[in-house]
Amino acid sequence: MSSVMDISPHIALLTSSGMGHLTPILRLAAMLASQNCHVTLLTAQPPVSNAESEHIIAFLAAYPTINRLDFQLLPYTPPNPETADPFFVQFEAIIRSVHLLPPLLSSISPPVSAFFSDITSAAGGHQVANDLGVPNYVISTTSARFSCFVSYVPYLLASESSIPVAETSIQIPGLDPFDHSNLPPPFFIPNHLFTKTLVSNSRALSKSKGILLNTFHDFEPKTIEAVNNGKFIQDFPRFLAIGPLEPHKLEIGDHQTLPWLDKQPTRSVVYVSFGSRTAMSKDQITELRNGLEKSGQKFLWVLKTKIVDKEDSEELGELVTGSFLERTKAQGMVVKGWVNQEVILSHPAVGGFVSHCGWNSVMEAAARGIPMLAWPLLGDQRVNAEVVESAGLGIWEKSWGWLGARLVKSEKIAEKVTMLMGDENVREKARKIGEMAKNAIQVGGSSHKVLIEIIQNL
Incomplete structure (x- = not known):
């Protein structure tokens, strides 16, 4: 046999x-x-x-x-x-x-x-x-x-x-x-x-x-x-x-974020990442930086400025300024480089995800019941954002357009981040999606x- x-x-x-x-x-x-x-x-x-x-x-x-x-x-x-x-x-x-x-x-x-x-x-x-x-x-x-x-x-x-x-x-x-x-x-x-x-x-x-x-x-x-x-x-x-x-079961990525996350209250941190190949303009980085600070929400922000990582050589302080990093060190953390997103989204301190809606990111959030704020960049991502909104996994501000098509100001960013982290209805819908994902x-x-x-x- x-x-x-x-x-x-x-x-x-x-x-x-x-x-x-x-x-x-x-x-x-x-x-x-x-x-x-x-x-x-x-x-x-x-x-x-x-x-x-x-x-x-x-x-x-x-x-x-x-x-x-x-x-x-x-x-x-x-x-x-x-x-x-x-x-x-x-x-x-x-x-x-x-x-x-x-x-x-x-x-x-x-x-x-x-x-x-x-x-x-x-x-x-x-x-x-x-x-x-x-x-x-x-x-x-x-x-x-x-x-x-x-x-x-x-x-x-x-x-x-x-x-x-x-x-x-x-x-x-x-x-x-x-x-x-x-x-x-x-x-x-x-x-x-x-x-x-x-x-x-x-x-x-x-x-x-x-x-x-x-x-x-x-x-x-x-x-x-x-x-x-x-x-x-x-x-x-x-x-x-x-x-x-x-x-x-891979041990890849920047693990310096986890000790900081370990000190934060449950579901208090908004995770901000636009994927492995997103190049954000310096003007938009400035507005996002100011928007996160104005929101008053705790944040973990993964920053990237080049499409290909081999070319991404600018220092963190050059991108967001050293004064911002010092001023917000109790509120948030900025990381430049590859991180283990699965580990971050699984952390109990993370309560929201600002994302470009790359499909891997959508599924990683869905699997863990983490609500999303969709900000698509290119390709399939606006259609994916539509799916996220329709399924109830998060919110999408369509007027922002494609990331890079217009400069979204800090006030609008702060408003949507606050909504994402404070809307109990959005959180409950995302939690139920997480249960359905586990069952699947x-x-x-x-x-x-x-x-x-x-x-x-x-």
């Missing part, structure tokens, strides 16, 4: 570019390994940021049973290298290099039984899986709602360059309309690299076995049911909600059932 290990599937996962894409793939890899799956992690070299390199090294040290397979990306120079986003450039470089993977994967043992690819490399992932003769699953690193929009883009295009601007909103079958103002501006720019990459990949989504989502049914029920009940696109693959993806990933919960079904099917 065969052992469990003999019949366990061997799943190859292709990582993408940026921590927002890498983090959920690493968490999924850890979850699959915990279910006795053989896992091979495919890492494109070289990565864009130091954070990616450090996390991959630490992850593999923590999970020695997971195999690493590096592949060197082919050189790629975008049409406008001076202005191109380095992460978008990496997306394209990965797509142009995935044909190198079948020879690498065909020689490893046990044979690969499934290929999981990030949504930014879905087209290449489908081809790799097809060459290997195995099923392809796509890992979407955004909300179910934005995943639907991306999937429907080919149906909207009048040409292959951009989405036509005709009405103030876009209607998609089975879903509430999408407001134009919530969609990424690059979608409306002809030949933008971001748009071209997503369009080429969205055409391949319908060929996948299923689309894995870091969300849970009770957080986005209407969207998930619309897709899985055939109200969206006919014969479209199922949305497989397996979130919130559980944190992995427990044995027998909706997300746990979907994960086990995927493994059993393989």
Whole structure:
């Protein structure tokens, strides 16, 4: 009789570019390994940021049973290298290099039984899986709602360059309309690299076995049911909600914040962070600094000024002034660099989260029942903020627009931070979402059932 290990599937996962894409793939890899799956992690070299390199090294040290397979990306120079986003450039470089993977994967043992690819490399992932003769699953690193929009883009295009601007909103079958103002501006720019990459990949989504989502049914029920009940696109693959993806056991990040947090009262601190690649202008940093001070709320602020961490060299005192740090040392703390956000959001002193609404951040807050103040920067984040508000996880001031589009003054920031931390109704809704998230990933919960079904099917 065969052992469990003999019949366990061997799943190859292709990582993408940026921590927002890498983090959920690493968490999924850890979850699959915990279910006795053989896992091979495919890492494109070289990565864009130091954070990616450090996390991959630490992850593999923590999970020695997971195999690493590096592949060197082919050189790629975008049409406008001076202005191109380095992460978008990496997306394209990965797509142009995935044909190198079948020879690498065909020689490893046990044979690969499934290929999981990030949504930014879905087209290449489908081809790799097809060459290997195995099923392809796509890992979407955004909300179910934005995943639907991306999937429907080919149906909207009048040409292959951009989405036509005709009405103030876009209607998609089975879903509430999408407001134009919530969609990424690059979608409306002809030949933008971001748009071209997503369009080429969205055409391949319908060929996948299923689309894995870091969300849970009770957080986005209407969207998930619309897709899985055939109200969206006919014969479209199922949305497989397996979130919130559980944190992995890594000791990475700045732990100097925790002794300070340990001294603060329960639910008294607002955590402020705009993700791993947010570049905030110095004028907006000044207004945010003043707004936090005016709010009177205790705060823990993680500050970043460059898209790529290798280039972020300015000292903290230069950014917020030494006098501010001295003046507010009893009220708050400012940190520059990578922090372990999961640990911070799990701390009993944290009672609110000012966030760009990157999807990993949304799910980390939802899993812990922490209410959010949404301040989107780019990409999927305004649609994600809409989901946060609709689900009841937090508040969103739409008039602020995209972060960087206008200078939001300190008085408005102080007003919204105070509302976030003082509204008991918002806190109670967030607490209930936290309970639903815990139930989803427990044995027998909706997300746990979907994960086990995927493994059993393989």
